Amino acid sequence: MTMKYSRRTFMKAGGALTAGVAAATTVPKKFLSWAEEAGQKDMKQIPTFCELCFWNCGLIAKVENNKVVKVDGNPLSLRGRGRLCGRGNAALGALYDPDRLKFPLINTGKRGEPVWKRATWDEALGLIAGKMRVIKEKYGPESMALIYHGTGASFWKHLLHAYGSTLSAAPSFAQCRGPRDIGFVLTFGADVGSPEYYDFSKSKYIVLLGSHLGENAHNSQVQDIVEGISNGAKLTVVDPRLSNIASKADRWLPIKPATDLALLLAWIRIIIEEGLYDKEYVAKYATGFDELRAAVQQYTPQWAETETSIDSDVIVAVAREMGKNSPNVCIGAGRFSAWYGDDTQRSRAIAILNALLGTWGREGGYFFPTGAAVPEYPGLPAYPEHVEVAKLDASFPFALLPTTTSIKQASITGQPRPVKAWFVYGSNLMKTMPDKQETIKAIQNLDLMVAIDTMPMDIINYADVVLPECTYMERYDNINLGKFKGEGEIALRQPTIEPLWESKPSWWITRELGNKLGLAPYFPWKDGEEYIARRCEAGGIDFAQLKRDGVIIKKGGSPYITADKQPEFGTPSGKIELYSKQLADKGLDPVPKYTRHAAPPAGHFRLLFGRAPLHTFSRTSNNFMLTDLQKENALWVNSKKGKELGLNNGDYVSLVNQDGVIANGRIKVKLTQRLRDDAVYMNHGFGVHSKGASRANNQGIADDDLITKPAIDPIMGGTAMRGNFVKIVKGA
Numbered sequence: 001m002t003m004k005y006s007r008r009t010f011m012k013a014g015g016a017l018t019a020g021v022a023a024a025t026t027v028p029k030k031f032l033s034w035a036e037e038a039g040q041k042d043m044k045q046i047p048t049f050c051e052l053c054f055w056n057c058g059l060i061a062k063v064e065n066n067k068v069v070k071v072d073g074n075p076l077s078l079r080g081r082g083r084l085c086g087r088g089n090a091a092l093g094a095l096y097d098p099d100r101l102k103f104p105l106i107n108t109g110k111r112g113e114p115v116w117k118r119a120t121w122d123e124a125l126g127l128i129a130g131k132m133r134v135i136k137e138k139y140g141p142e143s144m145a146l147i148y149h150g151t152g153a154s155f156w157k158h159l160l161h162a163y164g165s166t167l168s169a170a171p172s173f174a175q176c177r178g179p180r181d182i183g184f185v186l187t188f189g190a191d192v193g194s195p196e197y198y199d200f201s202k203s204k205y206i207v208l209l210g211s212h213l214g215e216n217a218h219n220s221q222v223q224d225i226v227e228g229i230s231n232g233a234k235l236t237v238v239d240p241r242l243s244n245i246a247s248k249a250d251r252w253l254p255i256k257p258a259t260d261l262a263l264l265l266a267w268i269r270i271i272i273e274e275g276l277y278d279k280e281y282v283a284k285y286a287t288g289f290d291e292l293r294a295a296v297q298q299y300t301p302q303w304a305e306t307e308t309s310i311d312s313d314v315i316v317a318v319a320r321e322m323g324k325n326s327p328n329v330c331i332g333a334g335r336f337s338a339w340y341g342d343d344t345q346r347s348r349a350i351a352i353l354n355a356l357l358g359t360w361g362r363e364g365g366y367f368f369p370t371g372a373a374v375p376e377y378p379g380l381p382a383y384p385e386h387v388e389v390a391k392l393d394a395s396f397p398f399a400l401l402p403t404t405t406s407i408k409q410a411s412i413t414g415q416p417r418p419v420k421a422w423f424v425y426g427s428n429l430m431k432t433m434p435d436k437q438e439t440i441k442a443i444q445n446l447d448l449m450v451a452i453d454t455m456p457m458d459i460i461n462y463a464d465v466v467l468p469e470c471t472y473m474e475r476y477d478n479i480n481l482g483k484f485k486g487e488g489e490i491a492l493r494q495p496t497i498e499p500l501w502e503s504k505p506s507w508w509i510t511r512e513l514g515n516k517l518g519l520a521p522y523f524p525w526k527d528g529e530e531y532i533a534r535r536c537e538a539g540g541i542d543f544a545q546l547k548r549d550g551v552i553i554k555k556g557g558s559p560y561i562t563a564d565k566q567p568e569f570g571t572p573s574g575k576i577e578l579y580s581k582q583l584a585d586k587g588l589d590p591v592p593k594y595t596r597h598a599a600p601p602a603g604h605f606r607l608l609f610g611r612a613p614l615h616t617f618s619r620t621s622n623n624f625m626l627t628d629l630q631k632e633n634a635l636w637v638n639s640k641k642g643k644e645l646g647l648n649n650g651d652y653v654s655l656v657n658q659d660g661v662i663a664n665g666r667i668k669v670k671l672t673q674r675l676r677d678d679a680v681y682m683n684h685g686f687g688v689h690s691k692g693a694s695r696a697n698n699q700g701i702a703d704d705d706l707i708t709k710p711a712i713d714p715i716m717g718g719t720a721m722r723g724n725f726v727k728i729v730k731g732a
């Protein structure tokens with residue numbers, strides 16, 4: 001099998017038809033018997049999928065008198081397997097939030113100090129279309145950008161392409177998983193997927209570095225690791241904090257922050273020098289072993305101990321445990337990987353370690369996934385020919401996707417070409433991009449700023465026009481395709497009730513805007529259902545079955561290397577590249593090299609942040625079913641250190657960072673032995689400034705207020721956010 005990573009791969013929404021979608025088993029009757037048992041005609045069950053995080057688990061909504069009263073997991077869903085996490089169960093909190101955006105709004109004040117005027121859809125879309133025409137005329141269509149997160153974005157990408165721009169970027173690339181993906185692509189010629197292709201349930205040994213697995217509650221992945229541990233897998237977790245998953249580990253390695261690459265390089269050296277690597281696998285599939293071996297000689301366990309503060313005996317012991325269990329080992333690639341600026345290289349070190357242990361395509365390591373495909377809507381006109389005037393990310397040779405970093409800079413400087421308008425879809429940029437002041441500066445330079453969202457989060461206040469999208473429970477979205485072990489998934493999002501207030505789905509908004517822009521031939525569909533039905537029809541997929549079950553499964557072949565199934569690597573050499581000539585050719589380190597990062601100045605702590613199991617940042621921070629359970633974040637401080645500073649559990653404090661920036665609001669102290677004394681930790685997504693989000697407003701502190709110094713990854717333009725330091729100020 002081949003897993004190639006390219007800009008094209010990422011842009012592709014559906015891909016070509018693959019033959020033979022197997023007839024799925026249907027949803028078991030017990031999941032669908034609710035209405036029948038009640039014997040009422042106005043009760044029904046409607047399958048769709050969750051959007052409270054990107055895992056997109058299948059759910060079944062129970063609807064009574066046109067009101068959703070409950071949601072359950074869809075047992076056919078490969079992402080959830082009949083279960084929903086705590087957030088997924090709070091679908092009603094998202095749907096019936098009285099703070100939702102209800103009508104189109106036009107800002108008659110300033111960006112950042114809005115004065116809202118309620119508008120009709122015709123008025124709001126007419127205003128946007130008029131400005132888009134002028135911008136296209138003045139600067140060219142490529143000056144229009146889409147910054148997005150979420151399933152509904154595909155209709156916005158389609159609109160942008162039809163208008164003549166290909167400039168769309170997701171913060172989840174530069175600010176989250178991009179460094180990880182590029183590190184693996186440079187090594188294996190393929191990324192690790194989303195959901196990741198971890199074969200945890202069959203692993204004998206699992207290593208996680210800085211992973212919040214469990215706190216991120218990614219449904220099927222949590223089920224897999226629980227199964228793996230129940231089956232006897234040993235778990236080592238490297239983290240300055242005893243995270244939830246670290247608390248389940250056989251070994252917790254409380255590493256000094258910012259030194260993970262030192263540990264990885266020492267492990268690589270031990271595994272090579274002690275002959276613990278999979279010699280046959282490396283000889284057959286990898287290239288650059290000798291160069292790698294020479295480059296890591298300096299990274300002894302004793303040296304690594306001084307850098308990481310982890311005992312050298314423990315470093316050696318873990319390396320031997322990995323070697324002993326090879327190849328049924330999974331060294332997790334992580335997900336949020338934009339940490340310190342050398343993140344692609346750290347991810348490459350993880351990839352190299354996996355390669356040495358022969359885990360790629362092996363049971364208990366990384367499986368080869370099976371996908372599913374549905375053709376595009378038939379008969380659409382070709383997009384206007386794209387002529388790139390100047391590449392925004394030219395200084396990052398392996399930015400295989402556009403970065404928000406470059407869009408922001410081009411919006412401020414006009415270089416290498418002007419960006420004058422943003423559509424911001426489903427992404428609260430005040431929280432998803434570092435250096436808020438710079439983001440605001442970029443927005444103030446635009447000729448048009450449009451926000452499309454369901455909730456009045458901070459970003460809304462910087463928009464000229466706000467378009468209220470209906471929630472995932474009220475709309476059709478594009479078909480969702482997923483790759484899994486031995487099975488591929490086609491999943492349907494469909495409305496469970498009619499949209500509330502005047503909110504609309506993206507298929508409708510983009511079609512109406514397209515019509516106003518003279519792009520009607522690109523939007524021939526009558527409605528969202530017809531759009532999906534035509535795609536299914538073109539692919540020979542039973543739409544009625546998809547509507548009834550929510551999911552259709554396609555069976556695939558072996559997820560592992562076998563005598564008949566040999567791997568293909570999408571690298572220039574066609575092999576696993578332990579030494580990367582691609583990087584060398586661009587003047588970058590062909591083998592990861594350790595550079596020491598700055599330590600916190602006196603009196604400061606490194607600011608660490610992460611996920612809470614009951615929230616997905618701005619998606620849920622105002623959800624009344626979840627704020628009841630967690631309303632604000634807390635500041636984790638090492639107990640001993642906290643006592644030295646005169647802090648008590650529950651004290652409220654404020655925080656100031658290395659640049660003298662004070663975070664808005666205050667945060668409650670949590671003294672704990674589960675954290676080193678050189679860092680503090682908080683959940684991301686709290687401290688919302690928007691007054692419109694009445695429950696989330698001013699609850700806790702926003703870590704993003706304090707992230708004013710991102711480090712830029714020179715390989716792919718990622719913005720690393722863990723190099724910021726804070727001082728605790730008492731008496732807030």
Ligand code: SF4
Nearest residue numbers: 050053056057085088
């Ligand atoms: Fe929804 Fe939870 Fe699944 Fe995410 S993991 S899609 S929040 S149920």
